[in-house]
Amino acid sequence: MKIGVLAIQGDFAEHIAMLKRLNVEAVEVRLPEHLKGLDGLIIPGGESTTIGKLATDYGLMEPLRQFGQRHAVWGTCAGAIFMSKDASRNQPLLNLMDIKVERNAFGRQVDSFEADLDIPELKQVTGTKDAFHAVFIRAPIIESVNGDAKILASVADGRIVAAQQVHLLATSFHPELTNDTRFHEYFLSLAD
Numbered sequence: 001m002k003i004g005v006l007a008i009q010g011d012f013a014e015h016i017a018m019l020k021r022l023n024v025e026a027v028e029v030r031l032p033e034h035l036k037g038l039d040g041l042i043i044p045g046g047e048s049t050t051i052g053k054l055a056t057d058y059g060l061m062e063p064l065r066q067f068g069q070r071h072a073v074w075g076t077c078a079g080a081i082f083m084s085k086d087a088s089r090n091q092p093l094l095n096l097m098d099i100k101v102e103r104n105a106f107g108r109q110v111d112s113f114e115a116d117l118d119i120p121e122l123k124q125v126t127g128t129k130d131a132f133h134a135v136f137i138r139a140p141i142i143e144s145v146n147g148d149a150k151i152l153a154s155v156a157d158g159r160i161v162a163a164q165q166v167h168l169l170a171t172s173f174h175p176e177l178t179n180d181t182r183f184h185e186y187f188l189s190l191a192d
Helices: 012-021 048-057 061-070 078-083 120-126 182-191
Strands: 002-006 025-029 040-043 072-076 084-086 097-102 113-117 132-136 141-145 150-154 160-165 168-171
Touching: 002 012, 012 025, 012 040, 012 182, 040 061, 040 078, 040 182, 048 061, 048 078, 061 072, 072 078, 072 182, 078 084, 078 097, 078 168, 097 160, 097 168, 120 182, 141 150, 168 182
Parallel strands: 002 025, 002 040, 040 072, 072 168, 084 097
Antiparallel strands: 097 141, 113 132, 141 160, 150 160, 160 168
């Protein structure tokens, strides 16, 4: 399996390190031609407006949209915003997932936190029963899921923090900042 990580801004190196821990070939994606031959793509956290502007400048918007129609794509934090159809503001979006996202919904950097999440789909694929310890940094929330998108996880107050739409995945948190490979394993099951 060969997975790309959008490497134009954000914490792409952490995703690459996690994929290598799972013995998966990981490729940095910076130009449209880097998408060729990939089984899936991760769009990392960072700053969603900057990711969108750089993707536009590098001619990646339409190639990323086309890739996401046929292949597994996972957006973490800013990547989830970039994948959404609605971010409640004017910024470049891929319009891949039928979700509405609110940026920085949990507050500023000082409001970052960690939480244990119960994610049944994760348990089914990995066979473990433990909660997933999630790291939230200036995190968005997924305000709503529509069409064939479904909720995968919510925090204790009910706000949605993970969603899936067939082969597309969005998380408000950063699994690449933990030692737990299960979310990456789950994504690989979608790319398979």
